[in-house]
Amino acid sequence: MYFVFSSYIVILFAIGNVLDADAEEFTIGIPFGAFNPELNTPAVVWYNPPILSIQTGDTVTWINDDREGHTVTSGEGSGRFEWMDAKDLGKPDGLFDSERFMPNESWSYTFEKEGIFNYFCVIHPWMSGTVIVKQIIPDFPHDAAGNKIETFPIIQYTPDKLIEFDITWEPNVIKTFEKTKFIYQTYDAMTNSNLDKMQYDLIITQNGKKVFQDSGVTQVGGDYRNVIFETSGPIEIMFQNIVSSGSSGISSAARAPVDQPIFRTVVFTTIVYDNSEKTTSSETVVQPAQRLDIYYELLVAIILVPALMLLGIVLYMKFKKHEISSQETHSTPI
Numbered sequence: 201m202y203f204v205f206s207s208y209i210v211i212l213f214a215i216g217n218v219l220d221a222d223a224e225e226f227t228i229g230i231p232f233g234a235f236n237p238e239l240n241t242p243a244v245v246w247y248n249p250p251i252l253s254i255q256t257g258d259t260v261t262w263i264n265d266d267r268e269g270h271t272v273t274s275g276e277g278s279g280r281f282e283w284m285d286a287k288d289l290g291k292p293d294g295l296f297d298s299e300r301f302m303p304n305e306s307w308s309y310t311f312e313k314e315g316i317f318n319y320f321c322v323i324h325p326w327m328s329g330t331v332i333v334k335q336i337i338p339d340f341p342h343d344a345a346g347n348k349i350e351t352f353p354i355i356q357y358t359p360d361k362l363i364e365f366d367i368t369w370e371p372n373v374i375k376t377f378e379k380t381k382f383i384y385q386t387y388d389a390m391t392n393s394n395l396d397k398m399q400y401d402l403i404i405t406q407n408g409k410k411v412f413q414d415s416g417v418t419q420v421g422g423d424y425r426n427v428i429f430e431t432s433g434p435i436e437i438m439f440q441n442i443v444s445s446g447s448s449g450i451s452s453a454a455r456a457p458v459d460q461p462i463f464r465t466v467v468f469t470t471i472v473y474d475n476s477e478k479t480t481s482s483e484t485v486v487q488p489a490q491r492l493d494i495y496y497e498l499l500v501a502i503i504l505v506p507a508l509m510l511l512g513i514v515l516y517m518k519f520k521k522h523e524i525s526s527q528e529t530h531s532t533p534i
Contacts, residue, residue, distance in 0.1 A: 223257040223310070228329065235268045237326040246321075247329035254311060255336050261308040264301055270321045272298040272307055277320030277328035290325035314474065337473045341372035344434040344469035357389060358442065358464035363398075364389045365439060365466045374470060376429050377478040379485060382437065385422040394421025399443040406472065407433040414487070426485045432474045440465040 229248040252260065262272045274295035298307035300323065311317065314335035321327040341349040353366035364387040374380050382402075386395040397417050402425060404412040416423050429435070442464040 223259060224254070225259045225261065226252060226254055228252060228260060228262045230262060230264045230266050230270050230327075232266050234266045234270070234321075234327055235324055237324070246324075246327035250328075251330045251332065253332045253334065255334050256312060256314055257310070257336070258333070259308055259310040260331060261306050262298065263306045264303050267303055269300045269302045269323065270327065271300055271323060272296070272309070272319050273322050274317060274319050276318055278325035279328075290320045290322060292322065335474055335476075337375075338373065341369075342470065344436075344471055346471075353383075353385070354468055356466040356468065358466055360464065362389050363387070363395065363442065363464060367437065367468050369470070374429065374435075374472045375475040375478075376432055376472060377475050377481040378428070379481070379483045380427050380429070381424055382427065383422070383424045384439075386418050387421065394418075396421055399441070400439050401441040403438045403440065404435055405438070406431065406435045411435075416488075423488065425487060428481050428483065428485055429472045432472050434469060434471050437468040437470070438465065439467075442466070 231245070231248055234246045247262070254260065264270055273290070273292050274297065275290060275292040277290045295317065296309050296319075298309075301307050311331065311333045314333045317331045317333065319329055319331070338346075338348075341352065343349065349372075352368035352372070354368070356365045356367075357363065358365070365384060366387070367382060367384040369383070370381045371378065386398045386400075387393065388395055395418060397419070398421075399415070399417050401415050402413065403410060404427065406429065411429065412425075412427050414425060416425075
């Protein structure tokens, strides 16, 4: 649990650095005369611009150029006339609040989530504005720190460098409510041969919570799992309890004694993004059979049994031919 929590903190820190590197800064002015609900002053709008479109990670700074103090408070303002009867002075939603800042002062806020954010001044509730935040979705696969994945599969080694785990996922950029297939292969790092029947546990965590868990056994060195994510955020794809003992094809250096199995762990990361086109999913998630070795052995039996029967028939016919030939030899008169 400590490992997962620490990794999650590192991922969030790395994402923050990436966002900071790509983030932009924007300015919204509060013009002179904004305090007047009738706008019969030099002010044309109460916030300038009244509607601003930005991307996640961007920072907006409001500058007070008016002669009175104002606030920038998330929520719905009263409108131009509703405030007059003192029944509607605006409804804050608690997301952000600058509190009062005076002329020639400013206040800034960084938008980390996409959405449409309305705000107003609680002192002058007719003043209202909107910030539209769009999500940045890279068009290339990347890890949870935003580093571009140049080629798939991604290769990781167990801490002892004896087992290689290769993974890819389709689609390469993951979005909510779309089926994602994680495909992986295992190799003996010393011989570069597939590790058949390698046992493992697959655990996927997102935003510090476990969202998927399954166990498996590789077949012909590989396996896959299908997952549909319902929320966005960084994910860790962790393979743990990788048991090397008894795995066919593994070199003696990588194999532990049968009574002393070695447990190993590898971790991959990426990010899940909100899907602007889907809010639910009707897809059926079908996983591979948990005991594919049964089908493997059945396949061997299907091939082997007819072969043995054919061999038996050939031997039987050869024996009968020899027996008939022997009988004819003995029955020939001298």
